[in-house]
Amino acid sequence: MTSVASPIRYPNTTSSEVMTRRAWWLVVLNFLLPGSPQVLAGSRRLGRFGLVTTFILWGIVALLAVGWFIARTAVYTMFSTSLTLWVIAIVLVFYAVVWVILGLDTLRLVRLVRTAPSARAWIGGLTAVLMLFLSVGAGYGAYLATSASGFLSTVFQAGPSVPPIDGKYNILLLGGDAGPDRDGLRPDSISVVSIDSTTGKAVMVGLPRDLQYAPFSPGPMADKYPDGYGYDDVCDVDVCQLNSIYTEVELKSPEMYPDAAALGSEPGIEAMRDAAEGITGLPIQYFVLIDMQGFSDLIDALGGVDIQVTDRVPLGGDEELNGVAEWFEPGMQHMDGYHATWYARSRHGSSDYDRMQRQRQLQDAVLKQFNPANVLAKFQGIASAGAQVVKTDIPQSMLGYFVDLASKTKELPVTNLEMVPPDVDPTEPDYGWIQQTVKTAVFPPSPEPTEQPTG
Secondary structure (H helix, E strand, O other): OHHHHOOOOOOOOOOHHHHHHHHHHHHHHHHHOOOHHHHHHOOHHHHHHHHHHHHHHHHHHHHHHHHHHHOHHHHHHHOOOHHHHHHHHHHHHHHHHHHHHHHHHHHHHHOHHHOOHHHHHHHHHHHHHHHHHHHHHHHHHHHHHHHHHHHHHHHOEOOOOOOOEOOEEEEEEEEEOOOOOOOOOOEEEEEEEEEEOOOOOEEEEEEOOOOOOOOOOOOHHHHHOOOOOOHHHOOOOOOOOOOHHHHHHHHOOHHHOOOOHHHOOOHHHHHHHHHHHHHHOOOOOEEEEEEHHHHHHHHHHHOOEEEEEOOOEEOOOOOOHHHOOOEEOOEEEEEOHHHHHHHHHOOOOOOHHHHHHHHHHHHHHHHHHOOHHHHHHOHHHHHHHHHHHEEEOOEHHHHHHHHHHHHHHOOOOOEEEEOOOOOOOOOOOOHHHHHHHHHHHHOOOOOOOOOOOOO
16 A cells, blocks of 8 residues: 555556656656655655755745845845855855755665666756756856955945935046056046936936036135136146046145045046036036956957947057058947957047047947846956956945946936037036036926916
8 A cells, every 4th residue: 555655655666667757757856846856755854854945945036036026126235245145155055065965866766777778868867967957057156146246345335325416326437548658547538427316317428538627516626726627727737638637636646635545436536526526516426437448358258349330440549540450440340349449449530529429339339238148148257357447436235226227227318418519619618508508407497387278
């Protein structure tokens, strides 16, 4: 009666057909419900342990699924915190070990020698493949979690969350163009992005690097240059324009911002923040600095980028265009890091404002490559390159919120304001007009209600 009641635990071992069918059941059950083969045919204690760990994992997955729909920001925050990522890594390693133990024990319970000779290789092979699928998958997940933790700790700061100002988060974006022929880094790409904290609607304000007489928000630079940076050709570097502010403060007078390093910033960046606030009239909570020289490695890690070239652009820095051996021809081009950064930086045959537009193109192209499949497949290279490319004072505690907000931003059109000719003359800019234009774009007036005709 016992063998009839429990054919899996007490099978007819003399029948290869019964043992083969039993083996397939055990292998499939071990994959679908780890621990169940042990409960049915082996150590019930080990089986119960396996089932409990399986149900706990299912519960965690279910909670994450519910959280994705009702508290997505909290889920993002959990996966962007170093401590949580390490906990996740430890849990995944634990499950990888458990699944190896259960897989090997299932292979023992199968009793391959009692199965049909023609099925033995298939049963053993499937058991090994499924065991490796679960265990290696968990191990790779642990590897990603620890790599992500290291990347986040390197790039992002530890600090408290801050509320939006007037419903907006305003972020200074700097594209630094360091090079062997330059004394320090010099921001060639300068933008301020204002993001609505509820809707994700974004306004991007592009500031040309050659703006003159930049005003500053209250602080040490406003005290030093009350009439604007470079007024009467007075500054401490050779060229008195917007992107020279970083170089001047960073190399000549870093003591003006003694707390910059403690806040995860640099004196030159803080001076640029004061200038961007003075120009746009927007209070800026955070900055993001991208080193364009190191940007090449990040693009290579992403597998290159696709860029629609509209005008013929020369590659390189030759003084004579007819000496340039390579050109970017019009049309859709797939570029590696070297060519993409040269496309964005090429000076000859175009203006600074053309370069600003190409840099925006490159930024958009890189963002499109940051899709989940691409990032997961190439995470180590991306994290390694990104840690060398990006510097920011955005705290880790805000990452989940900003990732969620960015998902809303992608669904909406971005308002682009380029403060370039003919609207703005960089040599004689009307900062009152600039501030009013920015204010109107960031805080658009509510449409006036239409009057209903009276009957």
